[in-house]
Amino acid sequence: MTTPTKTPVTYPPRTAWEADLADAYDAAHEAVSCIQVAPMIVTGRDGSYYVEGGPCGFARVEVRPRTSAWSKWLRGRGWYSSDYHKCVYLNISEFGQSMQRKEAFARAFAAHLTAKGYPGVDYTSTID
Numbered sequence: 001m002t003t004p005t006k007t008p009v010t011y012p013p014r015t016a017w018e019a020d021l022a023d024a025y026d027a028a029h030e031a032v033s034c035i036q037v038a039p040m041i042v043t044g045r046d047g048s049y050y051v052e053g054g055p056c057g058f059a060r061v062e063v064r065p066r067t068s069a070w071s072k073w074l075r076g077r078g079w080y081s082s083d084y085h086k087c088v089y090l091n092i093s094e095f096g097q098s099m100q101r102k103e104a105f106a107r108a109f110a111a112h113l114t115a116k117g118y119p120g121v122d123y124t125s126t127i128d
Helices: 014-034 069-075 099-115
Strands: 040-044 047-051 057-063 080-082 087-091 121-127
Touching: 014 069, 014 099, 057 069, 057 099, 069 080, 069 087, 099 121
Parallel strands: none
Antiparallel strands: 040 047, 057 087, 057 121, 080 087
């Protein structure tokens, strides 16, 4: 019985990282400007109010593994490291509390980097 060999993970050249990251930010902002947010009406004891940004929530872009040179480079640019999730991540803090906008940003950001050849890039969102 032969042992399967692991294919090494490859990344785009280090010289392209800064430009690719900037392009991902631009693509994500473009995606947010193109979405139509479904507003939300909240009704409670004190009456009803209109929430223009839709449901409240959070989103973040995640990169795995957190031990790669790419992940370490991102940590040097302000990304956070999670021991529990075994990734580095960027919390999307723009767009107020709008989960739809934050999720659109994170989805486009991750898709752009994945299309550029960066493995292990994903996003997650949570309603508040």
